[in-house]
Amino acid sequence: xxxxxxxxxxVRRFLDAVESRDPDAVAACFAPDATYANVPHxxxxxxxxxxxxxxxxxxxxxxxxxxxxxxxxxxxxxxxERVDRFRIDGREYAVECNGVVEVDGVRALITxxxxxxDLGVWRARLGDVLG
Numbered sequence: 001x002x003x004x005x006x007x008x009x010x011v012r013r014f015l016d017a018v019e020s021r022d023p024d025a026v027a028a029c030f031a032p033d034a035t036y037a038n039v040p041h042x043x044x045x046x047x048x049x050x051x052x053x054x055x056x057x058x059x060x061x062x063x064x065x066x067x068x069x070x071x072x073x074x075x076x077x078x079x080x081e082r083v084d085r086f087r088i089d090g091r092e093y094a095v096e097c098n099g100v101v102e103v104d105g106v107r108a109l110i111t112x113x114x115x116x117x118d119l120g121v122w123r124a125r126l127g128d129v130l131g
Contacts, residue, residue, distance in 0.1 A: 006105030007078045021058040027051035031109040063087035
């Protein structure tokens, strides 16, 4: 995502925050009533919920890169096909993911984010590394 729409700017800020491994910066990208769902898990709500979701993995990872494979923006919504890469204990763990993000362009904040990944693949690749 390297365009100049409100959605692209907000998503780029979010991706930069994830890759900087800063859960406070990640949380700051979300509206107070925003939801973030790692489907099929129930969504977390608001910046505090988002921070709580991201803090453990970002704190455990030495390096994070969410590679955008394909992106599409229409109106206030973006679709991201990604490979999420986490370096933990010197080893890279990569998991394919698709995300749908909705943005309030006026507030420049994410209002809804849904990530879809195969949890069986996630668990097989990461095993107990996060436990």
